[in-house]
Amino acid sequence: MKLNPLVAIVIAAHNEESCIEATLKAALAQDYPVSQVVLVADNCTDATVSIAKRLAGVRVVETSGNVHKKPGALNLAWTLLRDEIDYFACLDADTVIPPEAVSQWVAQMVAEPQTAGISARFTMQPKPENSAWENLLARLQKAEFAQWTDAALGRGGHTTVLAGTACMVAVAALDDVHESRVAEGVTDGPWSYASDVEDFELTYRMRRLGYQTKVSYTVRAYTDAMVSLRTLWAQRMKWQGGTVDDLLRLGLDRLTWRDWGQQALGLAAAMVRIGWIAMTLLFAATGTLHLDLRWFAIPLLFVANDIKKSLRVPHRDWKDVLLAGLLLPQELFAWLRAGWFLKSWTECLAHRVTGTTKDRWAAQISAEAA
Numbered sequence: 001m002k003l004n005p006l007v008a009i010v011i012a013a014h015n016e017e018s019c020i021e022a023t024l025k026a027a028l029a030q031d032y033p034v035s036q037v038v039l040v041a042d043n044c045t046d047a048t049v050s051i052a053k054r055l056a057g058v059r060v061v062e063t064s065g066n067v068h069k070k071p072g073a074l075n076l077a078w079t080l081l082r083d084e085i086d087y088f089a090c091l092d093a094d095t096v097i098p099p100e101a102v103s104q105w106v107a108q109m110v111a112e113p114q115t116a117g118i119s120a121r122f123t124m125q126p127k128p129e130n131s132a133w134e135n136l137l138a139r140l141q142k143a144e145f146a147q148w149t150d151a152a153l154g155r156g157g158h159t160t161v162l163a164g165t166a167c168m169v170a171v172a173a174l175d176d177v178h179e180s181r182v183a184e185g186v187t188d189g190p191w192s193y194a195s196d197v198e199d200f201e202l203t204y205r206m207r208r209l210g211y212q213t214k215v216s217y218t219v220r221a222y223t224d225a226m227v228s229l230r231t232l233w234a235q236r237m238k239w240q241g242g243t244v245d246d247l248l249r250l251g252l253d254r255l256t257w258r259d260w261g262q263q264a265l266g267l268a269a270a271m272v273r274i275g276w277i278a279m280t281l282l283f284a285a286t287g288t289l290h291l292d293l294r295w296f297a298i299p300l301l302f303v304a305n306d307i308k309k310s311l312r313v314p315h316r317d318w319k320d321v322l323l324a325g326l327l328l329p330q331e332l333f334a335w336l337r338a339g340w341f342l343k344s345w346t347e348c349l350a351h352r353v354t355g356t357t358k359d360r361w362a363a364q365i366s367a368e369a370a
Contacts, residue, residue: 070361134227137227236340
């Protein structure tokens with residue numbers, strides 16, 4: 001292992017003029033001697049490229065004829081840089097990392113040589129310019145991802161998905177994934193074009209090759225929240241639908257059992273909520289619905305648990321704790337989760353029967369552009 005590994009920060013962007021400058025400036029401000037900061041501008045029609053070219057130290061690569069969106073952009077970057085560096089630090093175009101992020105990533109990668117990649121502990125923050133509703137959605141997502149991070153750290157940092165939001169991956173592991181694809185007749189590169197959740201699929205392949213994949217013990221990344229129900233729904237349908245498609249294709253094995261379990265729990269939670277509504281309506285219709293104060297003990301336990309978890313939310317304030325204690329916002333968010341779990345499974349199973357597909361990337365891009 002090199003004493004000072006070579007690192008490139010790679011940012012794939014499609015029409016990200018509103019946020020790309022902050023992302024690039026944070027990448028350029030790293031306290032680790034980063035070899036290159038590369039913006040892969042994928043079919044951009046706005047000012048993304050011109051903004052990036054104004055920043056000294058940014059290498060701009062524009063895709064030509066790429067129809068594979070982010071995976072195609074990342075494979076292009078890997079092709080250009082694989083012989084020049086040891087690690088890729090991959091960022092979404094709306095994600096800002098602190099100055100010590102790369103040095104902390106590298107330190108963990110060097111200390112744990114069996115690790116193929118390390119995801120950041122990412123979060124999102126409410127913004128003063130946003131409406132109260134938009135910041136409510138941001139806080140709910142912040143709490144959700146804090147729980148995801150805690151769950152991974154509780155497993156020693158092991159994760160089944162290196163979140164493409166912000167992660168560092170070893171070029172050697174990417175090369176090994178590529179070689180495994182070549183053996184299957186696929187020569188595009190390490191990132192899959194057949195998956196809507198290319199980061200999950202890549203992580204699975206790394207784990208299958210014997211590598212470990214981790215959530216960072218220290219690296220924090222700050223990304224934009226979805227601040228409308230339309231964009232949140234489109235994002236989660238891409239994530240959830242893509243995960244279901246991949247799990248149906250990969251099947252149940254020692255590497256996917258945890259993800260299958262999470263799907264089962266998500267579907268069970270959805271069915272419990274639907275069953276609760278159905279039983280309440282049935283009792284009301286038959287005149288047997290009565291108020292029993294003892295049943296309030298159950299939601300109070302949920303509230304206490306949510307408040308406890310809120311104390312682990314990064315950069316929390318009193319509003320985060322209050323939100324956890326109100327029950328209703330968290331419950332409404334749980335109903336949203338139930339909705340995209342049920343719809344994605346229904347949609348994916350229907351597509352397998354009919355042989356049709358859905359462009360979830362296009363749906364998310366359309367929702368964010370509206």
